[in-house]
Amino acid sequence: MEEVLIFIGMAIVTYSSRVAMILLLGREMPALLKRWLRYVPVAVLAALVAPAALAPRGELEFGVQAWAAVVGAAVAWRTRNVLATILGGMVTYWLLKAFGF
Amino acid sequence: MTHKPDLAKEFQRGLLATLPLAPGVIAFGLLYGMVARGVGFSPLEALAMSAIVHGGSAQFIALDMWHAAGPGTIILTTWVVNLRHLLMGASIAPHLLGLSWRWKAFLALWMSDESYALAIAAYEQGQGNHGYFLGANVGVALTWWGSGWMGAMLGAAVPDPTRFGLDLVFPLAFMGLLSAFLHSRLHLAVALIAGWLALLGAQFLPGKWYVIIAGIAASGAGLLLEEGTRRWKRS
Numbered sequence: 051m052e053e054v055l056i057f058i059g060m061a062i063v064t065y066s067s068r069v070a071m072i073l074l075l076g077r078e079m080p081a082l083l084k085r086w087l088r089y090v091p092v093a094v095l096a097a098l099v100a101p102a103a104l105a106p107r108g109e110l111e112f113g114v115q116a117w118a119a120v121v122g123a124a125v126a127w128r129t130r131n132v133l134a135t136i137l138g139g140m141v142t143y144w145l146l147k148a149f150g151f
Numbered sequence: 152m153t154h155k156p157d158l159a160k161e162f163q164r165g166l167l168a169t170l171p172l173a174p175g176v177i178a179f180g181l182l183y184g185m186v187a188r189g190v191g192f193s194p195l196e197a198l199a200m201s202a203i204v205h206g207g208s209a210q211f212i213a214l215d216m217w218h219a220a221g222p223g224t225i226i227l228t229t230w231v232v233n234l235r236h237l238l239m240g241a242s243i244a245p246h247l248l249g250l251s252w253r254w255k256a257f258l259a260l261w262m263s264d265e266s267y268a269l270a271i272a273a274y275e276q277g278q279g280n281h282g283y284f285l286g287a288n289v290g291v292a293l294t295w296w297g298s299g300w301m302g303a304m305l306g307a308a309v310p311d312p313t314r315f316g317l318d319l320v321f322p323l324a325f326m327g328l329l330s331a332f333l334h335s336r337l338h339l340a341v342a343l344i345a346g347w348l349a350l351l352g353a354q355f356l357p358g359k360w361y362v363i364i365a366g367i368a369a370s371g372a373g374l375l376l377e378e379g380t381r382r383w384k385r386s
Binding site for chain 2: 052053054055056057058059060061063064065066067068069070071072073074075076077079082084085086087089090091092093094095096097098099100101102103104105106108109110114115118119122123125126127129130131132133134135136138139140143144147
């Protein structure tokens with residue numbers, strides 16, 4: 051039972067961050083804020099990608115994973131397609147692993 | 152979208168869009184379930200944590216400190232780890248302006264990194280709407296909850312996701328979604344700055360602070376660069 055109380059506490063703090071800006075930001079946003087927000091998605095997505103691709107265990111790694119990420123980035127750039135990017139990166143990873151890298 | 156979207160159809164589209172990410176979600180869901188079992192959770196408790204908290208990395212971090220820390224520390228850590236959703240919420244808010252507060256509150260409930268990325272990329276391409284966003288939320292949520300429960304049922308029999316490189320699915324999927332935003336040199340510059348700052352930050356900052364710092368700094372740099380090039384062109 052105590053677990054569920056902790057879960058609920060965790061849920062409240064998590065949900066508050068998720069919902070706060072969505073509810074608070076209305077139509078009367080300052081122009082500067084609006085312009086800034088247009089750059090936030092690209093910044094957040096890149097910030098999520100880079101460490102997950104190049105430093106999955108916290109330290110920079112230039113192994114099979116990094117090469118697969120490079121191929122994935124090239125496919126993403128050319129095709130702008132999620133499925134193609136995932137397949138390109140994963141196939142590169144599995145091929146390199148299969149050849150003993 | 153200028154016409155009114157067919158909600159059911161858009162929901163389905165969002166749901167389907169989560170499929171390519173499913174192998175990544177399932178691999179980590181199974182691992183989460185196994186770790187939860189190791190900490191002493193029953194499969195039902197593991198499922199309850201996913202369904203109530205619904206935050207992948209926060210759940211892993213909480214399990215890691217479950218027996219070592221008190222409830223206050225666990226909740227505080229969860230709060231800090233998930234602060235990045237403030238930034239995601241702020242950037243998706245301009246697309247949700249026409250919705251009722253009920254819809255907004257409901258869309259925020261199961262917003263994950265993955266469903267946010269899917270939804271914001273769809274909005275960027277003019278193909279986003281609340282039906283699609285909800286579909287993406289639900290698709291990721293059901294996969295996460297289900298695989299976590301499965302992992303707890305299977306216990307120690309779960310393979311390590313890194314063994315098949317399945318931890319790569321997330322960054323690859325995010326790259327594919329990120330490409331929708333790279334329509335100018337300025338945006339490319341913002342992405343490179345953010346990626347570089349995040350790499351740096353991930354080495355030195357605890358938890359997910361690197362997302363917040365790199366997200367704010369790089370988008371701020373984008374605004375400054377935009378302002379700078381505008382003045383330079385005018386002069």
